[in-house]
Amino acid sequence: MGAYVIDSALFRDQFSTAQMREIFSDEQTVQRWLDVEAALAKVQARLGIIPQAAADEICAKARAELIDLPDLKREMDRTSHPIVPLLRAMKKVCSGDAAEYIHWGATTQDIIDTGTMLQVRDALDIIGKRYAEMEGHLVKLAATHRDLTMVARSHGQQALPITFGFKVAVWVEEIRRNRERFDAMKARVLVGQFSGAVGTLAALGDKGIAVQEALFEELGLGCPRIHWHVSRDSIAELACVLAICTGTIGKIAHEVYSLQKTETAELEEPFAMGKVGSSTMPHKRNPPTCETVVALARLVRNTAPMALESIMAEHERDKIVLQTEREFISRLCCMCDAAALKMNYVCANLTVRPANMERNLFIQRGLLMSEAVMMGLSDRLGRQEAHEIVYEVCMDVFERGGDFREALLANPKVAAGIDAETIDRMLEPHGYTGMAGLFVDRVVGKVGAE
Template sequence: MSAYVIDSALFRDQFSTAATRSIFSDEQTVQKWLDVEAALARVQARLGIIPQHAADEIQAKARVELIDLAELKQEMDRTSHPIVPLLRAMKKVCDGDTGEFIHWGATTQDIVDTGTVLQVKEALEQIESNYRRAHAHVIALAERHRDQTMAGRSHGQQALPITFGFKAAVWAAEIGRNLERLRQMKERVLVGQFSGAVGTLAALGGQGIEVQEALFKELDLACPEICWHVARDGMAELACVLAICTSTAGKIAHEVYSLQKTETAELEEPFTMGKVGSSTMPHKRNPPACEGIVAISRVVRSTVALGLEGMMAEHERDKIVLQTEREFISRLCCMADAAFAKLAYVTAGLTVRGNNMERNLSVQKGLLLSEAVMMKLGDHLGRQEAHELVYEICMDVFEQGGTFKDGLLANPTIARHLKPEDIDRMLDPQAYTGAAGLFVDRVVASHRGATT
């Protein structure tokens, strides 16, 4: 039985991926705790703190398949504690008295935090892989459609001509910055925790820092300057950065969603026979993948508040923090990965309808090029006076009908300064995309190598 979408057999693949679900499964959570305990024992044996034979036995038995998870769950409920029942279970499976040397000098939060960081590390590898796939597809779109003219829009209205390659290049540059954010974040997030009861490592005497440094070298994690039991800025940053990354995915998906509307029909997410858009309208070809990405991005953004709440920890230890993070970190990573996997799917198979883009350039009967006319006329009248004159002509076209060209040709002031052939040239959308192509070239050259 499941009560949440990530665990639902029906809905889980819409909100997560099998890879990230596996990383945060109960089995892998317990295994990561055991991995930390085993690494700690190995390090302490090398330093002469515990017997080598005890470390060898702990290493051999630190396998989740040797733990009865149903019994572990019962004991966790009975004790209201996550790690003590595990230590007792490990002691049972270890030979002789070797189980007495598990968890030497550690505290529960050391194991839980470091286990979580190990899970986050694996999840980020998966997340980044899918995001890079999407990045590569978007770069390819920008290059392929470098010169495909379409209407640029502002405030939901047609504004000036751009190219679809330019639009895709803006997406690519933003994803590239987000990949850099992910990279930079790791040095602050992928940090182990081994600090003892209140962070001073007092239980290990003079060897505490030596054990700590060796432990995180063993686990391939960064060593903290000082304990972060109640300094949760790293997990808050994880939430914020993944929210930024998924918001970019959501923005791109919503743009595809918007440009797939029937009246526009410039883009379409991948479609295969068998997909159904409606139980009652057989003709519908909806954008479900894009809708899913947008929905996930909203859920992930809402998680930022929980990440920041986790920073409000009290004194030297605060279990409320762990309870909060236990709920949102797995959800955050699972949903982010799902968003990026869906984005990679959409961008890999995106249909770009160039004919419809060109058709839509003439929807406003030439008004899309009002700036071009205004700037040319400004050479003769001054920019402000030219704006007023072109504005009046445009508004007349809106209200009375006709074309922008007809309105220009009928105006005596325009006729004194612009020839009909000049007006024809200025009303060519392909001739007024500015440096769009050069910006595409710049982005493609800058980002192509970053996708590998």
């Protein structure tokens, strides 16, 4: 087992995905550093700052497979520096004096921050696609079950009837808001860093801005108006937005988990023969996927405070902040991706149990419909008086047992103004879902789409 779950061959797929691990692998981290160095040399040659031949050689040799990673690691340990050993390694593989022109006017943090943004961009592309897929699965669920009546619950207790499609449509809208946050955040986060030692680009004289703009155009990143060496608010926003997005996924997973409980049994995460719930209780059908998603959401959420702490950076450079980010950025992206992938699987293959939803509408023997009865009595008795009467009847049924309908008919104040047929209509849950269906249509795009 690895020192951390993402490194564990046994547990890594619960907390990450192969794609995300590859993006943040040592090989890809070094490659992204080299990509920045190569792009920098390319645009500097174009601007006449370094020889074209040197830039061509740097670009040709800026390949991680040419770098001896174990030796690079030894040099990083010896020098306590990440980029100087890389520059020395490049000098070994570049012919002539080409390596003398690598890293021209740059500082280490320029390369590392920009390399990280290239990795984050790749990560967000994958995560964003997963969110889009999830929205599609949920829209289909909402439309399919638009009119499937079920119990709504508040404070953990039965409240009123809704439809399952209505419940899912609420999830859809939250996912959509998160996708809007996600896309808006990318414009602020996916910004390169090339500013020199303290952000002034002094080493490049009057060509600094031209190099900066050309470099980020080459790399496909945003160009900052001023350096962000110690302005880590964009990293904090990345963590917070991903925490919100994964929180929504965790909320949906927890709802499936809750509604899969034996006594409720209205939903179930995908099951296939061979999936084992317990080593001692063969009958168990647990929701391990949803449980893992909820755990991931909590872990991601706990990354946000560290990212917010990193905003408080010192002077013009603060390695304490950078070391903190080095620990959590890859972990954050890995866990977000794992949560989204797992929840896509659940949403695409969710088992919905209409018979159990129907059963649960009646387990309180009519009490679910107390609001409908109260509103029906309000025209004759006034709302508050009707509430008091229905409350007393409900509490008596709750404590003594029995049937809500029979208790209503036995109450003289109720029976004086409403006949049994009217009470029966009031106690019909399928006719008391309000505008649930219309709201579903609005969300899935059938009515009122903008």
